[in-house]
Amino acid sequence: MSATTDRAQVDAANRTGRRPVVFVHGLWLLPSSWQRWADLFEEAGYAPVLPGWPDDPETVEEANRNPEVFAGKGVREVADHFAGLIGGLSQKPVVIGHSFGGLITQILAGRGLAHASVAIDPAPFRGVLPLPVSSLRAARPVIGNPANYHRAIPLTYDQFRYSFANAVDEDEARHLYETFAVPAPAEPLFQAATANFNPWAQTKVTRKNPDRGPLLLISGEKDNTVPWALTNAAYKKQRRNAHAETEIVEIPGRGHALTIDAGWREVAETALSFVKRFS
Template structure:
């Protein structure tokens, strides 16, 4: 996704006069993973904006052919990139993110830039302590080799099946892998793994900002990558904010692919219903 495309989306959103909603994808996906969500929110009267991480290729094929362009992206760099883009909107947007995008959504909210936020299976931030085995196994394709910190790392089908597509059929898992899976920068996972040991980590969220705005944390019941223990611990940290609404929803029977698989609409509708209450 080129910078020009991101800027054009923002220009279009501003010109529409509609309430913008910004979608932030996580690791191993591209902005196109939000296309159906964007259409649903547009139908509901919002102006969807789905920017890329810095240097995101436009297509899955391009990303798989040139993984090197996705390497070397830190959480702080990506967070600043999204906050800069959001700052170009005429109106404070609702922000919706999945996985590491859910972490970035909370960073954005913590900087007071969001009118409302939905973090779907969000990657943990400093102070979120649970570390289930399934999370370590999901991250092991990257964390297993220290050299991966500076690389972009693809998932094999079996790794994708475990980390994302464990709650769908084998046939659907293959389809999702083919349609959506791309290499991901290793740096954010290493930063996340050591966040609770590093007082200066970029993987930090200001949960107490009075301007944070309403926040919904969504958890997939069967998620291996961000299980209930992590999502709920993130929610509990956020719920200490006395100035803003903080809510938690668990969606039964769903894994980490819940934003892209055949049940995406239930999750999108949950997010839309929450956003509608506030913006």
């Protein structure tokens, strides 16, 4: 998305006087994947903001025609991009992110930029130690080739089926792939994979900031990409923040596509219920 489009959303949110909710998408998706969530939160009295990562195309069709625009985006660059947008808001927002967007969400919360946060199936930050076999398999198409580091990598349907859509039927899986899947920068996956060997890792999260705000972590029971072991390990570290509520919820029977599949509303309402308690 263009900086002009993102700025227009920030200005529109400011004009409402409502609490903004900033949605942060993860790899292989675009901001449009959040549209139904945005509508739900707007109906509940919030001002949704759906920014892209730097240089995100506007549509899935455009993204698949021009995959090279995704290449070379690292975690710090994306986090700084969202931090800049949040700085333009007239009040501290709720931040909700999925997958690598869930990691970015926790980075932003750790900087004291979020009123409250929800991290859904979040990519692991530095210090999260489990290495589930399913996560390694999901990441293999990218990190299996070191030459991919500066590239943008699409998922084949079979890879998407395993990584995102394993908990839905074949027809829905194909629909999700055709409707939402786009290429993604490989760099964040390499950064996450090597974070625990790098004291300067870009995936580092400041967990004990007294201004972190309340945090909910959501895990899909059947997620292959970020299974319960990873989300729960993040929760155990985040709950050491003595200044703010930290909670975790597991959504039964759901995979990594839980924010976009037919059951999205259950997850969105879980997030909304948490946010309402603190705003």
